[in-house]
Amino acid sequence: MISLSKNLNRAAYLLLASLFLTNTSCRKSDTEVIIPEVVKTIPGPTVLLATPNSGLAGTEVTITGTNFSTVLKENIVKFNGTEAVIKSATTTQLVVTAPTGGTSGTIAVKVNGKDAISIVNFTYGVYPTLTSLSPATAKPGDRITITGTNFSTVLTENKVSFNTGGAAGAEGIVVSATATQLVVEVPAAAVTGNVSVVSKLSATNLLQITITPVSQGSNISLFAPQSSNGIERFVVDARSNFYAVYNIGTFSVAGPDGVVKKTFTKADFANHAGNIVGIGKDLNGNACVAWNRYVGSKSFTTFFRIKADFTSEMIGTEVAPSQSSITMTRPFVVDSKGDVFYTDTFSVFKVENSGIDLTKRYLDGRTYPAAPYISDIQIDAAGNLYVLTKGQVSATENSQSIVKYDGNKNATTLFTVQTTTIPTSSVAPVPSTTIGEFKSFVRTPEGDIYVGDYSGNRIRKITGNNTTEIIAGSGEYGRLFGGYELTGPKLSTPVPRPLFIAYDAVKKVIYTSPYTYDKGSFVQVFAL
Numbered sequence: 295m296i297s298l299s300k301n302l303n304r305a306a307y308l309l310l311a312s313l314f315l316t317n318t319s320c321r322k323s324d325t326e327v328i329i330p331e332v333v334k335t336i337p338g339p340t341v342l343l344a345t346p347n348s349g350l351a352g353t354e355v356t357i358t359g360t361n362f363s364t365v366l367k368e369n370i371v372k373f374n375g376t377e378a379v380i381k382s383a384t385t386t387q388l389v390v391t392a393p394t395g396g397t398s399g400t401i402a403v404k405v406n407g408k409d410a411i412s413i414v415n416f417t418y419g420v421y422p423t424l425t426s427l428s429p430a431t432a433k434p435g436d437r438i439t440i441t442g443t444n445f446s447t448v449l450t451e452n453k454v455s456f457n458t459g460g461a462a463g464a465e466g467i468v469v470s471a472t473a474t475q476l477v478v479e480v481p482a483a484a485v486t487g488n489v490s491v492v493s494k495l496s497a498t499n500l501l502q503i504t505i506t507p508v509s510q511g512s513n514i515s516l517f518a519p520q521s522s523n524g525i526e527r528f529v530v531d532a533r534s535n536f537y538a539v540y541n542i543g544t545f546s547v548a549g550p551d552g553v554v555k556k557t558f559t560k561a562d563f564a565n566h567a568g569n570i571v572g573i574g575k576d577l578n579g580n581a582c583v584a585w586n587r588y589v590g591s592k593s594f595t596t597f598f599r600i601k602a603d604f605t606s607e608m609i610g611t612e613v614a615p616s617q618s619s620i621t622m623t624r625p626f627v628v629d630s631k632g633d634v635f636y637t638d639t640f641s642v643f644k645v646e647n648s649g650i651d652l653t654k655r656y657l658d659g660r661t662y663p664a665a666p667y668i669s670d671i672q673i674d675a676a677g678n679l680y681v682l683t684k685g686q687v688s689a690t691e692n693s694q695s696i697v698k699y700d701g702n703k704n705a706t707t708l709f710t711v712q713t714t715t716i717p718t719s720s721v722a723p724v725p726s727t728t729i730g731e732f733k734s735f736v737r738t739p740e741g742d743i744y745v746g747d748y749s750g751n752r753i754r755k756i757t758g759n760n761t762t763e764i765i766a767g768s769g770e771y772g773r774l775f776g777g778y779e780l781t782g783p784k785l786s787t788p789v790p791r792p793l794f795i796a797y798d799a800v801k802k803v804i805y806t807s808p809y810t811y812d813k814g815s816f817v818q819v820f821a822l
Contacts, residue, residue, distance in 0.1 A: 337361050338408035339369075344401050348417035348494055351394040355401075355416065358387055363405050373416055374399025392416065420444045422497045427489060431504040432480050434768065434786045435726060437469060440476040440501070446493045447471055454478045456503065457487035467725045479725055480505065482768030482786040507783065512821035514766060514787045516780065517552055517805060524815035525807055526622045527572075530796045532579025533602060536805065538817075539573050539622065545583070547604065550801060556604050563598050563606050571595070571619070572636070574626035577673050579799065582609065582628050584620045595620055597634055597647075609634070610647020627673035635679060637668045642681060657681070657699070669694075670734045677701055680708075682735050682745070690715050694732050696743060696756070708743070711760050716749040718791075724750045724769040729762060736797035736804065744804060744822075746792035753789055753806060766804070766820050767792075772811065784820045 343358040355378075362385050363369050369388055371378045373396035382389045388403065398417045403410040422444040432438050446452050454466040454476060464483035468476055476491065486505045491497040517536070518525060528538040534550045546557040560566055568587030576582055581600045586593060597609040610632045619638075620626060626636035634645040635656060644656035659667050670682040679699040684692050695710040715731045716724060724730060730749025737743050743756040744765060752767030767789030780788055793809040807817045 339403050339405040339410045341401060341403050341410045341414055344414045344416055347415060348419050349392055350418065350420070351392050351396060353392040354381070354389060355392055356387055356389050357401060357403065357414075359403065359410065360386060361405060362386065362388055362403070368406050370404040372402050372404075373397075374401075392418070417494065419494050421495045422491050422493045424489075424491060424497050424499050424501045427501050427503060430502070431506060433506045434480050434482045434484055435764075436480050438478055438480060438503070440478060440489070440491065441474060442476075442491070442497070443474060444493065445471055445473055445476055445491070447473060451493060452476055453492040455488075455490050455492075456481060456484035456505070465723075467723055469725060469727070481723060482770060482788075512784055514781055514784045514789070514818050514820045516816060517819040518807075518815075518817035520811070520816040525817060527625075527794060528796055528805065528807065528817065529573055529575050529581050529625075530798045530805060531575070531581045531600070532799065534798050534800045535581070536796075537573060537581040537600070539570055539583075543569070545570055547581075547600075550798065550803075558604075562604075563596075564608070566596060568594075568596075570622075572622055572624070572626055574628065574634075574636075575673075576628035577630060577675055577677055582626070584626065584634075586620065593619055595645075597626075597628065597632075597645075599628070613645050613647065613653065625671055627671055627679070629673060629677045635671060635673070637671050637681070639669075640667050642668060642671065642679070657703070669732065672735065672737050674737065675739070680735075680737055682732060684713075684731070687712070692731055696735060709756050709759050711756075711762065713747075714749060721771045723771075724752075726752075726764060726769060729754070733793050734795050736795055738797060738802075739799050744795065744797070746795045746806060748791050748793060748809070751789055751791060753792060753795065753804060765822065766806075780816065780818060787818075789818060 339359055339361040341357060341359040345356050362383055364383055366380050366383050369380055369383055371380060371388060371390050373393055376393045376396040378390040378393045380388055380390050396418060400413040401416050402413055422442055424442040427438050427440045449468050449471050452468045452471050454468060456464045456466060464481040466481050467479040469479055470477040484505050488500040489503050490500050524541045525538045526541050530536050536548045539545050544557060546554050548554045563585060566585040568585045570583050571586040572584035574582045576599060583598050585596045592614060594612050594614050596612045598606040599609055600606050609628060620636055624637050626634055628634050632647045636643055640659040641655045642657035643653055645653050667684060668681050669684055672680040680696055682696050684694045687693055692713045692715060693710060694713050696708045698706045698708055713729050713731045728750060730747045732745045733748040734746040735743055745754050747754050751769050751771050753765045754762040755765050757763045766784040768786050770788040771790050789806055790808040790811045792806040794807045796805045803819050803821045805817055805819050807815060
């Protein structure tokens with residue numbers, strides 16, 4: 295009994311001692327801060343890109359992103375819910391195989407239980423195959439039919455390249471598309487070689503085509519090369535002389551060979567105090583210029599005719615057009631009486647040269663857009679006036695006409711055609727079937743009319759009501775020829791946005807110049 299009691303007392307003593315020591319050792323200073331342990335957060339993966347983003351089952355796809363695991367089994371990749379086999383992995387790239395049974399949709403990545411922050415899409419598809427093309431020999435501008443399988447019925451999803459040689463070539467214009475046939479316009483730059491098709495996926499084979507040159511007829515050549523000293527406006531007189539006003543203020547005349555014959559100064563125009571603000575022609579084909587000067591806020595204009603010896607004579611007297619000013623971008627014409635007709639876009643004004651300002655609206659177009667407005671103006675040897683009008687049908691469609699007015703202002707519509715306004719930001723070739731907006735025209739002494747198809751990058755001849763024939767231009771806005779030298783066959787060479795055109799009735803050639811083109815303006819010339 296005594297022995298048992300002693301043992302219990304000893305155990306109690308040891309327990310109390312242990313509790314005392316534990317309490318003493320855990321006590322901290324009242325001013326000491328306890329810092330909790332930091333828990334590390336591993337960021338989830340992100341998916342930025344899948345290359346390629348379409349293909350068949352078994353296609354090797356590289357997924358680019360961040361925070362992938364270098365341990366294959368720690369990454370899970372699913373194509374629209376179907377798991378893919380991962381072949382290799384780094385922290386920024388996963389190489390996987392598109393799974394059998396997968397469907398088009400998202401690619402999702404999970405790493406160590408964390409889902410990707412972003413997702414990309416993969417499209418399952420079938421490769422197009424090419425069976426034949428007809429005809430197998432063609433020239434630029436012709437249409438060929440490519441027969442095969444798995445084409446897209448959406449025009450823009452089919453890309454047809456000529457002379458690819460395994461690389462991107464000249465792209466044709468797909469005019470129509472079914473699942474088995476594509477009708478394609480051969481581009482101007484096409485040459486004999488391969489034809490390939492991409493319709494979401496690249497075709498598994500190539501076809502061969504032989505390209506023959508277009509009918510040469512006459513070639514386009516450069517009359518005035520590209521220069522930052524751009525030509526603002528030009529006319530060609532009845533003696534084949536080319537008059538041009540430049541943006542640096544120079545006014546000169548050159549022969550049909552391009553050699554400058556004379557650079558005019560103010561002394562050639564009675565030391566006029568103003569500046570040249572317009573250039574036009576009279577009914578006999580003489581070049582005329584308009585000089586402008588200001589007195590306070592009032593503008594005065596003097597018109598001069600340039601004679602065969604390059605001297606000038608004043609047309610009538612100085613006038614003060616009160617309705618609208620003469621501008622370089624709008625032409626003017628002069629009749630046998632010395633009366634001047636010019637346009638401000640909405641109306642045609644007649645300036646009668648007498649001692650008083652008799653400026654008046656000859657043709658009133660102020661009701662635009664209900665009525666057409668005027669883009670260009672011409673006059674013939676009999677004094678008949680011709681105007682190119684434009685009325686908007688919709689945001690991109692126009693109804694354009696050339697209307698003849700006799701001396702009594704009796705109107706005769708010579709033709710009407712529907713045109714399309716194509717955004718100036720577009721650089722894609724324009725199909726030959728698309729008639730772009732007209733900005734200018736010329737009328738030959740024989741009565742033929744040629745228009746500058748500004749939006750369609752071509753020159754067209756009016757062949758009937760609502761019908762035209764392409765005379766020059768490939769439909770391309772820009773293509774390099776020997777370091778910006780645009781010259782070559784007239785039907786396969788670009789005629790970029792012909793804003794101004796002029797006609798040489800002696801040599802029967804047309805001059806054309808774009809509104810703007812890359813590093814400077816230029817003038818092209820070709821024979822009809």
